[in-house]
Amino acid sequence: MTEDKSEMPRTELDQLGEFGLIDHLTKNTKLVQPSSKLGIGDDAAVLKLKKGLMLVSSDMLMESIHFDLTYTPLKHLGYKAVAVNISDIVAMNGTCSQITVNIGLSNRFSLEAVEELYEGVHLACAHYGCDLVGGDTTSSRAGLVISITAIGTVAPDKLVSRSKAKIHDLVCVSGDLGAAYVGLQILEREKKVFLTDEVMQPQLEAYEYVIGRQLKAEARTDVIQWFEDSGIIPTSMIDISDGLASDLLHICKQSGVGARVYEDKLPIDATTKDVALEFKLSPTTVALHGGEDYELLFTVSQELHEKVDEQQDISIIGHIAEASHGAELVSVQGDVVVLEAQGWRHFGNRGTGEQGTFGIIEQ
Numbered sequence: 001m002t003e004d005k006s007e008m009p010r011t012e013l014d015q016l017g018e019f020g021l022i023d024h025l026t027k028n029t030k031l032v033q034p035s036s037k038l039g040i041g042d043d044a045a046v047l048k049l050k051k052g053l054m055l056v057s058s059d060m061l062m063e064s065i066h067f068d069l070t071y072t073p074l075k076h077l078g079y080k081a082v083a084v085n086i087s088d089i090v091a092m093n094g095t096c097s098q099i100t101v102n103i104g105l106s107n108r109f110s111l112e113a114v115e116e117l118y119e120g121v122h123l124a125c126a127h128y129g130c131d132l133v134g135g136d137t138t139s140s141r142a143g144l145v146i147s148i149t150a151i152g153t154v155a156p157d158k159l160v161s162r163s164k165a166k167i168h169d170l171v172c173v174s175g176d177l178g179a180a181y182v183g184l185q186i187l188e189r190e191k192k193v194f195l196t197d198e199v200m201q202p203q204l205e206a207y208e209y210v211i212g213r214q215l216k217a218e219a220r221t222d223v224i225q226w227f228e229d230s231g232i233i234p235t236s237m238i239d240i241s242d243g244l245a246s247d248l249l250h251i252c253k254q255s256g257v258g259a260r261v262y263e264d265k266l267p268i269d270a271t272t273k274d275v276a277l278e279f280k281l282s283p284t285t286v287a288l289h290g291g292e293d294y295e296l297l298f299t300v301s302q303e304l305h306e307k308v309d310e311q312q313d314i315s316i317i318g319h320i321a322e323a324s325h326g327a328e329l330v331s332v333q334g335d336v337v338v339l340e341a342q343g344w345r346h347f348g349n350r351g352t353g354e355q356g357t358f359g360i361i362e363q
């Protein structure tokens, strides 16, 4: 689990006070975006508008609901909180230029702990080239709260929403699916072991990839750069935060279409498969319903088949169909399964040809 910090220095937050803390956390913040006219230090940040559309998106993370500090290093949490917000801007085919960070802290947190959180925030800002231009700091009795707002831009003719997928479009996904979910299962399992026997140190090496996918989320800015470089504008797009099935259903509903995806086309990493089976879960279930991968699910017109197909790290998993079909998965055996947003139902009739729901496989 996270290293023992008892030997490390601890500075109480009330030694600094609110303004001292804000100043301490943000004093080295540099602005690199030309649109950032004024950052931290006034009543509001000032952004210079140019032509184009502005994108704004917020996400709030609550301790014990969205993260568990037993196994989440604060630096990773700060980074992830920024990355998942940027992912929402990226899912509109946009570029993030600024973020604001709101934090709620209880006196359980020392200055050193908050510094660690901000190390992750600053690292993510540097990695994605966006500016931290403001935020708010308050005390909390309910553990750590971190809420980030990301601001970005997109040219009007490049904007991609969830609502313009057309029949026959290809359904595509970046990277691989289900890894963040199985990574979380490993961390939860090791936490239980740790709580019963503190001397036991977790054996995590074999699971490095999937744990990394849970703790070190990245926004796929490289994918939208590829769109830009190759002149591709998807007809619809969403980032996969809740799971492929649920997010594909969002596209279907908002575009007024159905979709058909194929089990054998789902990109699943070998480690994800192994870990899923270790937990007696079907790798397909995990790929369909495991959230937090932050990959991009998008649709493109059929003419782009070749261009998309030759791109490594992008998988064509199916196509858009008539709305009356709903969202369907064609299993390896050729059965058609209706996809539902809520996963984890028992998958009772595999192989019968009847419609069922993917869920936990009992072995």
Ligand code: ADP
Pocket: 022, 026, 039, 040, 041, 042, 043, 044, 045, 101, 102, 103, 132, 133, 134, 135, 136, 137
């Ligand atoms: P106000 O009282 O006007 O809300 P604050 O004292 O809360 O101002 O904040 C002072 C400045 O510091 C503002 O520019 C604000 O955006 C910024 N700020 C406050 N908290 C944070 C934070 N957690 N991270 C980054 N900037 C912050």
Ligand code: MG
Pocket: 135, 136, 137
């Ligand atoms: Mg304030």
